[in-house]
Amino acid sequence: MAIVRPFKAIRPIKQLASKIAALPYDVMSSEEAREIVQENEYSFLHVDRAEVDLDSSIDVHDKKVYEKARENLDSMITDGEYFQDETPCLYIYRQIMNGRAQTGIVFCASIDDYMNNVIKKHEFTRADKEQDRINHVDYCDANTGPIFLTYKEDQIASEIIEAWIENESKRQPTYNFVAEDGISHIVWVIDNEIIINEIIDLFKEIDYLYIADGHHRSASAVKVGLKRRASNPNYTGDEEFNYFLAVAFPDNDLMVMDYNRVVKDLNGLSKDQLIEKLKEKFNVTKSSNNESIKPSKKHTFGMYVENEWYLLEAKDGIFNAEDPIDSLDVAILQKNVLTPVLGIEDVRTSDRIDFIGGIRGIKELERRTNKDMKIAFSMYPTEVSDIMDVADICEVMPPKSTWFEPKLRSGLFVHKLK
Template sequence: MAKIIPFKAVRPTRDKVSLLAARSYDSYTAMQVESRLRDNPFSFLHIVNPGYKYQKEISGEERYGLVRNRYQEFKEDEIFIQDEKPSFYIYKIVNRDRLEFNGIVAAASVQDYAEDVIKKHEDTLEFREVIFKEYLKTVGFNAEAVLLTYPDNDELEAIIEEVMQSRAEYEFTTTYRDTHYLWNVDDEVLLKKIQQIYSEMPALYIADGHHRSASSYLLAKDLKEENPNHTGDEPYNYFMSYLIPESDLKIYEFNRLVKDLNGMTKEEFLIKLDEHFRIENRGMEYYKPSKLHHFSMYLDGEFYSLYLRKTKYEIKNALDALDTHILYVTVLKPLLGIEDLRNDQRIEYSHGKKDLAYVKTVVDSGTFAVGFGLVAVTSDELKQIADEGLKMPPKSTYIEPKLRSGVTVYEF
């Protein structure tokens, strides 16, 4: 049974939320970061990039300490204020594509994570888990929610819809034309009802944020060992999450781009591919696959459709049926010599929002030799992978919504 609880969020004042809210730091170019830091003194980027104040690149423990200092300064200047009562936060996003996401910001249990009530579908890198754990331990807060998903629930949807009939605490539109809304729910009867609904769910699924949730679990283990009066109710036993129903989840594919053909000519490569795929030359036609086990390929100025020969490929479990895994075990590893999908410098990824025109452009430029297009993973595939205790290859999914950092902050 899932344990989801309300918490006292630290939040920007209503007049500053649009200025403060920021995308994930890694999503900005260096030029974008510079302009926001220069022109907007309220941006959350000032907190996560504290060296800007001294015009110096700062990393490691020194940076962590300064991040905490900047955060405390925002609180001292009353840019951030903590809510007096534990609350759930109804959060709505309408993006530039007119897709709408409705969910609840809440605290999820690290124990549920450890016991697989909160299920995972991706592998994590231990060194990244440890680095982020140490960061959290020093700064004492988390400003980026883990995206969790659950089966659609009519009762919960009705509660969310009812709350959204009132005036939102926040309503702001970003320069990316996404509009964000937030409602504060602190009514005790409603809080208990929402908790009860989640407690009746046998499982929740991580959609995005595997490293953040893993790091929160490691942090809780450390702080428990350091606390002789540990009760299990301390804030470090939970991590901030954004919970949305499966039907709201939008999953895009990640296309694959490879820099060379591993010493083969085009003709040799096509002959090798023929073992596992029925190949059709589509010429200049933009071929985008629409079915599982169908792939597109752009090579030497032409598109190809690749249909998996099922008589040559055995499916024993959910991972075997996953297109990103199929491409890896039939093409990327045996033919193109790419074993480490995370670290091999010969492969790069572009999410499906960039579409096949981007794949064509970078291959035509000579930066890459070949590009592969895939069908997006479904939420059912994601859940089945997690239920079977399996892990997807890296960059199997690009998932929306993407929350802004700093709209709600969780302290521990």
């Protein structure tokens, strides 16, 4: 049973929504964020990456950065760039990318659901990244970026939720703009108490929610909530700090893109030696006319090395098809190529490997390999069902398994913790 809670969102005035809404803080570097805000004084990056307003010599995790984030958020509110809804609402958030739409419900999720695994995870988190967002949420006293959740569409409750969304989205939207990357963002406010309660009751019939993207943000939000509980031993459970900002989409709406790999060297091997080793586990075929290879099915990989493309097809027996993790392409590549052949023991910490989201295109692999890397692997995208299968057995995906597009914009909804 998933808990859905309406809330009084702090959100942009209509004429500034397109300027305020920003990509998530973790998909860009500090330098990229500084460039963006030079062209857009209203960007929410002034809150989510507040170091942009401080000297570049200051560490991004310095206390001054979190204090500046709070100051900037407070200023945006007091200056009238933001306002708060008078009553608790739910919100419909639709994104359209290349003609394809995904539509979800914006609400506050329960930290207890997270701890009790009603909200399921599929990734490990890193303590340093958690601490950064813990500080950010704590200082801002707010959730500033929504957690990207999904749920299984093949449930009766989900069909009715979809019907409600379809009905409500026939109204004039509150926000409707196309961002600089060509992605449309459309928002409707649900302030009808009868409809809100109906949607809340329907989500109670959904067994689980799954984190698609935002594991560090959700873990941090929960830890801030627990910290507030410890400071308020007489808490009732109804306080805002018991909940965090989220958007839930049906799984059939989502698109997972390939998350590709590039490696700095061949671990002392020549190209011919590398290919001979790979032939032990894969059928290796050179690309005709050297056309780039973007895998069209599971258990196949493109490999670009020394200006040539090859197709790798996993041989029978090198993975367990019944194991949700062992059968993942990212796991097959890790266990049969990256570690034993290229000598990368831990992809989380190795400085010899980098990861490139499919949104950048297959040519980015060629560019990086010809610039500062030696070999690239193009991947078939992980499927949403794979993520759910792994989460359902309380396991985690290998690192850098998923790349979701489009990304949820930060700044359209802010949830205050008190």
